[in-house]
Amino acid sequence: MKLQRVLQNASTFREVFDFGGREVAHWFPGHMAKGLRQMKASLRKVDCVIEIHDARISCDVGPNPLFQESLNIRPHLLILNKMDLADSSSQQRILRGLKKDGVRNVLFTSCVQHNDENLKKVVPLVTDMIGSGPRFHREEEWDFCLMVIGVPNVGKSSLINALRRIHLKKGRASKVGGEPGITRAVLNRIQICERPRMYLLDTPGVLPPKIESVETGMKLALCGTILDHLVGEDVMADYLLFTLNRLGQFSYVDKYSLGEPSDDIHDVLKRIAVKLGKTKRVRALTGVGDVTVMMPNYSAAAYDFIRAFRRGELGKVVLD
Template sequence: MRIHQTLWNAAKFRQFFDFGNREIANWFPGHMAKGLRQMKASLKNVDYHIPFSGRNPLFQESLDIKPHLLVLNKMDLADLSEKQAILKQLKREGVGNVLFADCLTQRDENIKKVVPVVTQLIESSPRFHRTENMEYCLLVIGIPNVGKSSFVNALRRMHIKKGKASKVGGEPGITKAVLSKIQVCERPLIYLLDTPGVLPPKIESLETGMKLSLCGTILDHLVGEDVIADYLLYTLNKHEQLSYVDKYELGEPCDDIQHVLKKIAVKLGKTQRVKAITGVGDITITVPNYSAAAYDFIRVFRKGELGRVMLD
C-alpha cells in the first residue's frame, strides 16, 4: 500500500465526475408511491416511527414523524472517522436521537439500545402517554436497501430469540408493501411494521443519485453498471482508498475504467466469445466481459472488501 500511495501522489486522477447528459434523478416506482400511502393509513395504529437510514423529506412532510429515532445501518461498511461531525450535523438539522448499527452482526451492542431508547421516548412524549395499554407499535421507514428488514429481524433475534420474519435481499425493492405487525420484544410488548423503501420523487442531484446507486439503493440496470463502476473507481481514487489495486492485481492505481474492467475480467476469467468480420470471413474471438467485471467490482465494494468509505 505504501507503493500505491507513492504512485497516488504522482498520479493525475479526475477531480470531478462527468455525468454528461445522464438523468437518474426521477426514479419513483409505483410500489413506492403505494407504500407511502400505506404508511399514512397505518399511522393511526402506530405509536412511534423509526426512519431507518436515509433522509427522505417525504417522511417528515407526509408522515409527521416526531418523535423518532434515526438508525444509521451498515456501519461496518462506512469510515466512521467523522462520526462526531455527522452527529453534530444531524443535531443542527433537529435529529437528536441517533444510533449507529450493523444489523447483520449477531451481537451488535447498539441494537440492544433500541428498545430502551424508544421506550423512553414514547413514555416521555405527551402525545403517546397512556397507562391502559402497554403495547407499542412502531413503524420502520427509510430509503430502499438500507436494511430495514434486517433491523426487524435483528430485534427479533435479540429479544425473543426467533428467526426471520421479514424477507431480506441485496437489492432494493424486496419489501413492496407495509407488512402486518411483527413482534420483536416481549417486555415491553413491541411490534414493528416493516415497510417498502421510498425515495423522493425527485432526487436532489445527479451526485446524490449516483451515491444512492453505488450503495444499491437504485436498481443497477436503471443507471447502468458500467456507469456505476466508473463512479466507484472515481470515488475510490478520490478517497485514496486504493485497495482495489491489490484486490485485482492491477500493479498500480488507474483512472481508466475500461482498463480496470479489462484487468478484472482477465483475472476472474470473465470472457465471452464474439464474432468478428474480417477480410477473409467471419471468425470467433475471445474478449473480456466488461459487464461481468463491472458487476463484480460493484458487489465487492458493497460487501466492504475494498475498504470503508463515507460517500457524503
C-alpha cells in the same frame, strides 16, 4: 518508492466526475406509491418512527419529504445501518452535521452482526422517547407500536429480525434480500419485544418521487437502493473508481492485482475481466473473413467491481 509512485499517479486523477449530461434515474414504481399511502394511513397507530439510512450515504439522503411532517410530530429515532461497511472514523463528523439539522436521537448499527451492542440500545431508547411524550390518542393501550421507514435495501427487515433475535430469541419474521424492493407492502404488526410489549411495522422502501441530484442518485445506486440497470453499471463502476481514488482508498488494486491505482475505468475493467476469466466470444470481420475472437466482458467486470464494493471487499467507505 511504491507509495511515492501511488501518490504521483493520484495527483493526476480526476477531481470532478463528468456525468455526461445524464438525468437522475427515477424509480418510484406502483408498489412504492401504494406503500406510502398505507404507511401514512397507519401512522395513527404508531407511537414512534424509526428511520433507517445507509451509513455510507447518511448525509446525502435526507428524510422522504412526503414523510417529513410525521417525523416532526412523533418521536423519531434515526438509525445509520451497515456500519460494518462504512468508515467508522466519520461518525463524529456525521453526528455534528445531524445535530445542526436538529436530529438528536441517532444510533449506528450493523444489523448483520450478532454482537452489535447498539442494537441492544434500540428498545430502551425508544421506550424512553415514547414515555416522555404523548401516545397520540392511544393512551388506553399498554403496548408500543413503531414504524420503520427508509429507502430500499438499507436493512429495515434486518433490523426487525435482529431485535426479535435479541429480545424474543426467535428467528426472522421479515424477508430480507440484497436487491431493492423485497418488502412490497406494509405488513401486519411484528412483535420484537415482550417487556415492554413492542410491535414494529415493516414497510416497503420508498424513494422520494424526485431525486434532486444526479450524484445523490449515483450514490444511492452504488449502495443498491436503485436498480442497477436504471443507472447503468458502466457509469456506476466509473463513478465508484473515481470515488475510491478521491478518498485515497486503493484496496481495489490488491483485490484485483492491478499493481497500481488507475483512473481509467476501461483499463481497470479490462484487467478485472482478464483476471476473473470473464470473456465473451465476438465475431470480427478481418481480411480473411469472419473470425471469432475472445474479448473482455466489461459488463461482467463492472458487475463484479460494484458488488465487491457492496460486500465491503474494497475497504470501508463513506461516500458523502
